[in-house]
Amino acid sequence: MENTTTRLHLLATYLRLRFGARVQKVPLDAGFSCPNRDGTLSRGGCVFCNPRGSGSGLGEDGLTLEEQWTVWTGRYARTRNAGLFIAYLQSFSNTYGPIDKLRHVLGVLPVLPGIVGAAVGTRPDCVDNERLDLVAALPLPEVWLELGLQSAHDATLARINRGHDAAASERAVRDAAARGLRVCAHLIAGLPGENGDDFLASVDWVNRLPVHGVKFHGLYVCEHTALARQWRAGEYTPLERETYADLIARALPRLRPEIVIQRLTGDPAGDELLAPDWAKDKRATTARIHELLAQRGTWQGKDVAKDAPNGPNGRGGLGVPNESGAPGTSGTSGAPGASPAPPALAAPPAWFAVPPHRLPGATPRLRDTEQARAWETEYAAACATFPHLRPVPDGE
Numbered sequence: 010m011e012n013t014t015t016r017l018h019l020l021a022t023y024l025r026l027r028f029g030a031r032v033q034k035v036p037l038d039a040g041f042s043c044p045n046r047d048g049t050l051s052r053g054g055c056v057f058c059n060p061r062g063s064g065s066g067l068g069e070d071g072l073t074l075e076e077q078w079t080v081w082t083g084r085y086a087r088t089r090n091a092g093l094f095i096a097y098l099q100s101f102s103n104t105y106g107p108i109d110k111l112r113h114v115l116g117v118l119p120v121l122p123g124i125v126g127a128a129v130g131t132r133p134d135c136v137d138n139e140r141l142d143l144v145a146a147l148p149l150p151e152v153w154l155e156l157g158l159q160s161a162h163d164a165t166l167a168r169i170n171r172g173h174d175a176a177a178s179e180r181a182v183r184d185a186a187a188r189g190l191r192v193c194a195h196l197i198a199g200l201p202g203e204n205g206d207d208f209l210a211s212v213d214w215v216n217r218l219p220v221h222g223v224k225f226h227g228l229y230v231c232e233h234t235a236l237a238r239q240w241r242a243g244e245y246t247p248l249e250r251e252t253y254a255d256l257i258a259r260a261l262p263r264l265r266p267e268i269v270i271q272r273l274t275g276d277p278a279g280d281e282l283l284a285p286d287w288a289k290d291k292r293a294t295t296a297r298i299h300e301l302l303a304q305r306g307t308w309q310g311k312d313v314a315k316d317a318p319n320g321p322n323g324r325g326g327l328g329v330p331n332e333s334g335a336p337g338t339s340g341t342s343g344a345p346g347a348s349p350a351p352p353a354l355a356a357p358p359a360w361f362a363v364p365p366h367r368l369p370g371a372t373p374r375l376r377d378t379e380q381a382r383a384w385e386t387e388y389a390a391a392c393a394t395f396p397h398l399r400p401v402p403d404g405e
């Protein structure tokens with residue numbers, strides 16, 4: 010039976026090849042706030058945001074970063090046999106507030122036991138040169154900036170009370186990528202006022218930006234949010250699972266093959282979720298997405314294959330936008346709210362196609378085990394089937 014993960018460039022696979030071991034992201038609450046909650050932009054926040062700010066809540070329980078780390082890594086070591094970890098500053102907007110606070114928090118991370126990387130979650134309007142420089146200077150092999158872009162459409166961003174526009178998102182992505190940060194863009198399907206084509210236009214917009222990872226979320230309704238009030242008043246209806254799975258299965262083939270898929274659907278806390286009920290069962294949703302991809306004979310990047318590493322344009326082509334800023338494929342138009350003519354982008358760094366431990370002069374991967382070699386063999390076999398994957402010969 011087909012290994013369902015091979016149709017996508019998933020984070021788990023990327024990290025296994027990168028480090029030769031299972032790597033687990035550890036959610037941390039560093040006690041930051043958000044300008045969209047503290048009254049600077051608004052007090053209500055985004056319509057879907059509850060007072061936890063998408064966090065674990067452990068920070069509110071008074072645990073320090075080190076204590077949270079001990080709790081989570083102990084749990085993951087027991088339940089998932091993980092020994093390597095990425096610190097994920099998840100709650101609220103982690104580059105917001107005094108820069109000394111950010112400096113202090115980032116200073117704690119590199120000495121946490123088992124850490125191999127960091128992911129800093131924030132809003133596009135909360136990053137400036139100084140903050141990006143600080144994050145980019147983290148002495149860790151994997152450093153990601155996770156940006157909540159959500160939509161390419163200014164009308165939607167206003168409707169969900171984001172407090173920034175698509176131009177701010179573009180600036181933040183480009184400024185972070187220019188510093189060598191790996192940018193993970195968050196996108197939401199099922200936003201109020203949007204249809205499927207609007208969502209796919211946002212996917213195409215992200216695809217043209219220098220992003221290295223994407224997280225897809227289906228919009229769900231949590232208690233204590235503005236969206237909950239709209240849902241109760243009959244003003245908002247969440248997507249059905251089948252509609253959501255269909256949208257993601259249509260989005261993935263349009264996404265550059267080297268982009269790391271970090272999430273296929275959201276994962277609401279059971280005690281917060283009001284609707285839709287299917288959001289509780291993440292496995293069923295991801296299984297349906299994989300099933301649709303298989304039924305349709307497609308995979309991530311198939312629709313942009315002529316620019317992909319193994320596509321007709323050859324190994325040199327990495328699916329990067331051409332000079333007009335378009336991805337050089339099906340001629341998608343610019344999304345409303347996006348800059349009409351984005352400037353040309355530099356080629357993505359080499360690690361897009363080549364696991365970094367293979368790069369000349371790179372530090373060898375942390376674990377060179379039989380399991381790690383088995384994963385590489387499995388990956389090489391998958392490469393023979395799916396052109397979005399690229400075999401990496403020894404010595405490259």
Ligand code: SF4
Binds near residue numbers: 053054100157
């Ligand atoms: S930016 Fe994030 S933390 Fe701030 S209100 Fe929106 S969802 Fe909540």
